[in-house]
Amino acid sequence: MSLRVLLCLLLAFLSPTSWAEDNSSLAHTGHPAESGWVEVQGTSLLNIPNLNIEEKTVWRYPYENIPIYIQNQTIKGVLRSPSGMAGSEVAVSISSFNTSAFLGAFQAKDNSAKILGKVSRLKLNRSGEASFALNKTYNGMYMISVIDENNSTILSALPLLVTPGEMSLDAPAQIMAGDVLTLKANISAAENASKIFAAIMISRTDYENASVNLNSSGTEEDLNSTISLGNKSVAMRGIPRISSELLMQIIALLPMDSAVGMQETKGEEAEIILITGAQWEKGSYILICGVYSPGRGLLGIKEKMIEVI
Numbered sequence: 001m002s003l004r005v006l007l008c009l010l011l012a013f014l015s016p017t018s019w020a021e022d023n024s025s026l027a028h029t030g031h032p033a034e035s036g037w038v039e040v041q042g043t044s045l046l047n048i049p050n051l052n053i054e055e056k057t058v059w060r061y062p063y064e065n066i067p068i069y070i071q072n073q074t075i076k077g078v079l080r081s082p083s084g085m086a087g088s089e090v091a092v093s094i095s096s097f098n099t100s101a102f103l104g105a106f107q108a109k110d111n112s113a114k115i116l117g118k119v120s121r122l123k124l125n126r127s128g129e130a131s132f133a134l135n136k137t138y139n140g141m142y143m144i145s146v147i148d149e150n151n152s153t154i155l156s157a158l159p160l161l162v163t164p165g166e167m168s169l170d171a172p173a174q175i176m177a178g179d180v181l182t183l184k185a186n187i188s189a190a191e192n193a194s195k196i197f198a199a200i201m202i203s204r205t206d207y208e209n210a211s212v213n214l215n216s217s218g219t220e221e222d223l224n225s226t227i228s229l230g231n232k233s234v235a236m237r238g239i240p241r242i243s244s245e246l247l248m249q250i251i252a253l254l255p256m257d258s259a260v261g262m263q264e265t266k267g268e269e270a271e272i273i274l275i276t277g278a279q280w281e282k283g284s285y286i287l288i289c290g291v292y293s294p295g296r297g298l299l300g301i302k303e304k305m306i307e308v309i
Contacts, residue, residue, distance in 0.1 A: 178278030197270035
């Protein structure tokens with residue numbers, strides 16, 4: 001089980017679900033003249049490495065981050081549609097995340113977009129904008145879609161994650177290279193069940209140089225992904241399956257200036273020890289901590305910046 005949670009955290013770090021904190025999130029078509037945007041508010045964010053979708057797409061590098069909400073939190077945001085759509089009506093939906101539907105949104109417009117999940121119809125103002133508030137959701141992965149029903153095209157699609165609990169991290173803002181970092185993590189709304197807290201610390205420079213390449217015809221079976229960090233990479237086909245072999249492949253990607261630690265507990269708090277090296281480069285490091293329950297899955301995840309001096 002420890003292998004499982006560590007692999008989940010590593011995949012979250014190196015794939016399109018890596019973590020940061022902010023106040024808003026944007027997803028757009030990438031074409032300035034006809035951009036459609038979703039901006040959500042009041043949430044922490046998943047900060048993504050370089051994402052390349054190797055298809056003839058209408059969107060190019062559309063995501064810088066993915067939102068994280070807490071269970072039962074209302075999802076609020078603003079639609080920013082092409083100016084030419086001012087005064088028109090669009091459909092906004094939230095549905096359980098579907099890989100085929102998400103990847104299909106990146107393919108060339110073919111007038112075949114379908115609305116999934118719970119739908120709201122909004123009228124855009126003179127600036128092509130409209131505010132929205134979506135129903136409270138249970139934990140899981142979701143997708144917000146904005147569709148122009150006049151020609152059945154997707155204006156924007158934004159994945160988001162809803163977790164059962166909210167994490168807090170207590171760690172020093174600065175440490176000396178070679179010091180031991182003690183991280184105290186807490187998860188709210190935790191049941192008296194076994195939980196595994198896991199943490200990764202990695203150089204911000206290395207993190208920002210990580211990339212994820214996706215290639216697919218739009219189905220999970222045809223999905224090919226390559227995770228690269230520096231001159232190392234690992235290729236996967238289909239949705240990644242948790243295994244010790246894949247774990248070892250991903251750990252091999254991590255640079256020398258990185259640390260991994262974990263602790264299992266039935267409580268709401270955990271103390272994790274991360275050992276740095278005296279030879280570590282000075283500068284900013286990203287500390288990512290997640291908590292996993294064998295019975296409930298991912299309970300929460302959080303990021304913090306650490307300065308190595």
